[in-house]
Amino acid sequence: xxxxxxxxxxxxxxxxxxxxxxxxxxxxxxxxxxxxxxxxxxxxxxxxxxxxxxxxxxxxxxxxxxxxxxxxxxxxxxxxxxxxxxxxxxxxxxxxxxxxxxxxxxxxxxxxxxxxxxxxxxxxxxxxxxxxxxxxxxxxxxxxxxxxxxxxxxxxxxxxxxxxxxxxxxxxxxxxxxxxxxxxxxxxxxxxxxxxxxxxxxxxxxxxxxxxxxxxxxxxxxxxxxxxxxxxxxxxxxxxxxxxxxxxxxxxxxxxxxxxxxxxxxxxxxxxxxxxxxxxxxxxxxxxxxxxxxxxxxxxxxxxxxxxxxxxxxxxxxxxxxx
Ligand code: UT7
Numbered sequence: 001x002x003x004x005x006x007x008x009x010x011x012x013x014x015x016x017x018x019x020x021x022x023x024x025x026x027x028x029x030x031x032x033x034x035x036x037x038x039x040x041x042x043x044x045x046x047x048x049x050x051x052x053x054x055x056x057x058x059x060x061x062x063x064x065x066x067x068x069x070x071x072x073x074x075x076x077x078x079x080x081x082x083x084x085x086x087x088x089x090x091x092x093x094x095x096x097x098x099x100x101x102x103x104x105x106x107x108x109x110x111x112x113x114x115x116x117x118x119x120x121x122x123x124x125x126x127x128x129x130x131x132x133x134x135x136x137x138x139x140x141x142x143x144x145x146x147x148x149x150x151x152x153x154x155x156x157x158x159x160x161x162x163x164x165x166x167x168x169x170x171x172x173x174x175x176x177x178x179x180x181x182x183x184x185x186x187x188x189x190x191x192x193x194x195x196x197x198x199x200x201x202x203x204x205x206x207x208x209x210x211x212x213x214x215x216x217x218x219x220x221x222x223x224x225x226x227x228x229x230x231x232x233x234x235x236x237x238x239x240x241x242x243x244x245x246x247x248x249x250x251x252x253x254x255x256x257x258x259x260x261x262x263x264x265x266x267x268x269x270x271x272x273x274x275x276x277x278x279x280x281x282x283x284x285x286x287x288x289x290x291x292x293x294x295x296x297x298x299x300x301x302x303x304x305x306x307x308x309x310x311x312x313x314x315x316x317x318x319x320x321x322x323x
Contacts, residue, residue, distance in 0.1 A: 003172035003180030004124040004135070006323055007069065010062025011163045011291035012055045012140075013278070014044040020156065027152035034156050039254025043159025043279030046142045053085045055162035056140030057098040059287070063136065063164035071099040074166070076132035077106035078123055080115030080139040080283035082312070083146060084108060087202050095138065104132075111188070112196070113250050113311025115139060115283030120165070120307065120319050121184035127169045138164040139283035146198055148210040157252075158211070159279035163287020176237060179302070179322045183237040185229045186317040192221065196312040218314075219256065225316045226260045226308055233306070233318040241265040246299055250309035251275035251285040260308075272298070282311065299323055 019042045020031035034040050046055070056079055064070060077099075079092035086094075092106035111118040116139035123135040140162035147155045172178030195217045200209020226249070234240060247266045249257050251274050261271050274289040281288055286307050293299045303323045310316035 001172050001174035001178070002128045002169050003178050004127040004167040005170040005180040006165055006321065007168045008063045008065070008067025008166040009164065009287065009291055009294055010059045010064070010066055011161070011288050012058035012062065013161045014046040014050045014055065016045050016047060017042050018045045023156050027150065027155065029152045029156055037255070038157060039273070039275045040157065040279045041276045044161055045144045046160040050142070050160070051085050052081050052083050052140045052142050053091050053094045053098065055142070055160065056081070056091065056095045056138045056164070059140060059162035059164040060095060060099060060136050060138055063166050067166040069134070069166060071101040074101065074134050074136050075104035076123070076126055076135045077104070078109055078119045078135060078137050079106070080109045080111065080119040081141055082110055082112045082115065082282060083142045091140070111311070111315040112313060113252065113280070113282045113285065114309040114313070114315035114317050116163070116286045117307055117309040117317040117319050118186055118315070120167070120181065121186055121317065123167050124181040124184065127167060133169045135167045136164060137167060138162060139285070139287045141282045141284045143211065143282055146208060146211050153215055154211055154213050157280050159281050161278055161281045161284045161288050163284050163291050165287060165290070176239060181319060181321045183233050183320040184318065185232040185236065187225070187229055188313045188315040190313060192314040195314070219253070221314065222252070222256045222310050223259045223263060225314065226256070226310050227263045229316050230264055230306065230308055230318045233320050237320050239320070243304060244270060244306050245303035246270055246272055246293060246305045248272045248286055248289050248293065248305060248307050250311065251278060251289055252280045285309070
């Protein structure tokens with residue numbers, strides 16, 4: 001059985017760090033409120049010369065280097081983003097060009113905060129279907145560009161950044177002991193589309209628009225949706241929470257992460273939390289969290305890792321993989 005095995009990972013963050021206190025003169029908020037309600041302490045914010053494409057390229061180069069590969073080795077790039085450089089062409093194609101890659105194919109995937117989880121599941125299908133052997137999966141976002149900087153209920157929550165993985169086809173035995181992607185579950189339900197959205201677009205306003213969120217409504221649904229999709233993934237893989245080595249959730253809110261881990265019976269020391277460092281970076285949050293836990297030596301070859309995300313749409317999903 002063909003498996004999609006992680007060969008390398010990388011990340012890139014804008015140079016500028018914005019601390020919670022930096023908002024205090026801009027909107028009516030406080031470091032205390034932001035930390036207590038979300039766990040966020042700082043986020044990176046892109047400068048004019050830092051874009052979804054440039055951050056994605058940097059994360060991709062870091063992932064290729066850690067895999068010991070060059071762009072010539074890659075035959076597919078999937079970029080998860082909701083903040084593309086242009087309405088079209090896909091920013092994945094721009095990254096392909098920046099990497100000097102003129103073979104293979106590249107496309108964007110838009111599932112907001114669940115984008116990276118969707119993209120890993122999609123890359124796995126391309127690999128197992130035989131259409132690609134080595135895939136660069138990138139999550140890159142510049143949400144700072146679509147924030148309403150006068151809206152305290154959203155502007156303090158999000159940040160910019162990028163993360164990437166290189167996945168490669170490898171023959172496995174078809175058991176849970178295999179390395180690579182072992183199970184995935186994806187969900188969406190557009191009935192919730194107005195709870196977290198951007199109020200502009202090419203086909204409606206002809207503008208880019210700003211992010212709007214009914215935070216309390218999103219919060220209300222998040223834990224149930226996350227735990228349902230993870231339980232489905234556990235069921236497909238025939239494992240329980242105790243078998244996991246690491247839980248790498250979407251980094252939107254520490255309270256959502258804690259409540260989900262508790263409901264699933266995942267021990268606190270197995271949960272990777274980076275929301276304090278990066279804020280909510282949408283499709284970049286899971287690969288950024290992975291990059292921190294790999295760099296500090298927590299996630300090692302052979303570890304069983306659960307990725308999870310939930311966001312606008314709503315979309316939600318989980319991927320189980322052995323690193
Ligand atoms: O990545 C996609 C998924 N997104 C999420 O998972 C986000 C989910 N939602 C959340 O994380 C939380 O709902 C928030 C962090 C957005 C808000 O936390 P909350 O505990 O649900 O607060 P709330 O919306 O119920 O607001 C409580 C109060 C309100 O004031 P009143 O109505 O009680 O007077 C808000 O106006 O806090 C106020 N508030 C703020 N106060 C200081 C809202 N934003 C701020 C702020 N600073 N930045």
